[in-house]
Amino acid sequence: MEQVIAIQHLNKSFGQHEVLKDINFSVYKGEVVCIIGSSGSGKSTLLRCVNLLEKPTGGQIIYQAKNILDDNHNLTAYRTKLGMVFQQFNLFNNHTVLGNCTIGQMQVLKRTKAEAEEIAMHYLKVVGMENYIHARPRQLSGGQKQRVAIARALSMEPDVMLFDEPTSALDPEMVGEVLKVMKELAESGLTMLVVTHEMGFAKEVADRVVFMDKGVIAEEGNPEQIFNTPIQERTREFLKRTLEKG
């Protein structure tokens, strides 16, 4: 299996507070990895370190056989290969749906407007938003905004999509439409790293589940193993608490 990203001995501290401790895991091509764990366990910080929105305090991020944390490596090139989907969509309100999906392509990838629009249209169809290309984000529901944000990230044709709790900011009735799109993307073979509180999604869609607790990876395995036969007591406790909440 081809490795897309390998995280090795990653640490992150904010002042004296050690938030990530010796994190090691890899993401392979075509794989869906879900990161689960309690609030404050470090899931978002880990994703933000992978995307370099936070600077790791130590360790390595290996991409194409190079440690991208080495100063001399091209960080911009690496970041354009990651598609990021945030909790809060982060769309530009002064641009249309189509504009949101073409700006990055034109500015960063230097695609022409025509090329960028053709690619954006393709991915807007994938997420079922092709009939809203002239709308502004404020005219859309949360679920629609998140689908546009997914299309925008896909339009950059990244090697891996990173999702940071993509349904946490949505009204409950809109969670399903976003998870459905994500499931279809997973089935199409996209490589995905997903921080999520949606245990149903992790159980059904993930190839591998990483359980984080207090800044460490406490356990990882396939969904069957993590959800049905967890080895660690803290995994069992977390699942019991979370699944009881509903």
Ligand SMILES: Nc1ncnc2c1ncn2[C@@H]1O[C@H](COP(=O)(O)OP(=O)(O)OP(=O)(O)O)[C@@H](O)[C@H]1O
């Ligand atoms: N910029 C920051 N400065 C200081 N502390 C931070 C910062 N970002 C995160 N932290 C701390 O790091 C810890 C882990 O936070 P993180 O958001 O990664 O957890 P999480 O598992 O994603 O939680 P949640 O599920 O609630 O989003 C928390 O204790 C948090 O307060």
